[in-house]
Amino acid sequence: xxxxTQNPRYLITVTGKKLTVTCSQNMNHEYMSWYRQDPGLGLRxxxxxxxxxxxxxxxxxxxxxxxxxxxxNFPLILESPSPNQTSLYFCASSPGTGEAYEQYFGPGTRLTxx
Amino acid sequence: LAKTTQPISMDSYEGQEVNIxxxxxxxxxxxxxxxxxxxxxxxxxxxxxxxKTKVTNEVASLFxxxxxxxxxxxxxxxxxxxxxxxxxxxxxxxxxQKLVFGTGTRLLVSP
Numbered sequence: 681x682x683x684x685t686q687n688p689r690y691l692i693t694v695t696g697k698k699l700t701v702t703c704s705q706n707m708n709h710e711y712m713s714w715y716r717q718d719p720g721l722g723l724r725x726x727x728x729x730x731x732x733x734x735x736x737x738x739x740x741x742x743x744x745x746x747x748x749x750x751x752x753n754f755p756l757i758l759e760s761p762s763p764n765q766t767s768l769y770f771c772a773s774s775p776g777t778g779e780a781y782e783q784y785f786g787p788g789t790r791l792t793x794x
Numbered sequence: 795l796a797k798t799t800q801p802i803s804m805d806s807y808e809g810q811e812v813n814i815x816x817x818x819x820x821x822x823x824x825x826x827x828x829x830x831x832x833x834x835x836x837x838x839x840x841x842x843x844x845x846k847t848k849v850t851n852e853v854a855s856l857f858x859x860x861x862x863x864x865x866x867x868x869x870x871x872x873x874x875x876x877x878x879x880x881x882x883x884x885x886x887x888x889x890x891q892k893l894v895f896g897t898g899t900r901l902l903v904s905p
Contacts, residue, residue, distance in 0.1 A: 684837075715895075722881075723838070723895040770837045772893075783893060785837025 682707045684786035686771050692792045701756045701789050703771030711774040712754040716767040761793040798882045803900040812869045814899050816882030819863050827865045830881045877903045
């Protein structure tokens with residue numbers, strides 16, 4: 681089944697404790713991105729990647745890191761989480777070419793930083 | 795990226811047709827109009843995309859007038875399971891596009 685998976689789905693952590701949220705897609709998509717969703721603010725893009733080893737900042741990259749060492753994986757790293765990073769996070773992927781307007785979203789990771 | 799404006803919320807009843815209009819006055823020549831659906835605590839899901847006139851798939855229809863400054867998502871005979879937030883996005887037709895989600899339209903379907 682074609683899908684985007686994220687782990688963990690739920691995470692409660694404390695300020696300053698480094699964490700990684702994994703994202704994996706099995707559709708051989710070139711394009712992957714991370715969004716965060718907060719009440720009243722909609723979804724905002726954090727980082728995106730057009731291919732392996734190619735990443736760029738989205739609208740709200742501060743406090744986050746990403747890497748794209750393999751085509752299928754795009755982990756989101758919070759080196760020193762803070763309470764303002766409490767949010768619902770979504771990973772998405774897309775073919776990047778052709779009929780590429782459809783982005784596939786993962787199920788989401790609800791992160792709470794205390 | 796063109797800014798979009800949608801109603802904050804809409805109410806409907808099962809079996810009715812629902813039309814959600816999106817305004818995008820500054821749409822560019824290369825921009826397409828795309829609609830996504832999001833259920834609570836789930837990722838958005840692509841519904842439909844169009845450039846002009848009318849597009850129809852198994853889920854919805856999208857009507858785009860000649861000036862392309864607005865578009866209307868039409869959901870035929872809605873059911874309770876269509877209760878969700880619907881987002882209208884405008885941008886170039888490439889998977890590399892940054893999707894800019896507004897606050898969307900919250901549709902509530904009642905029995």
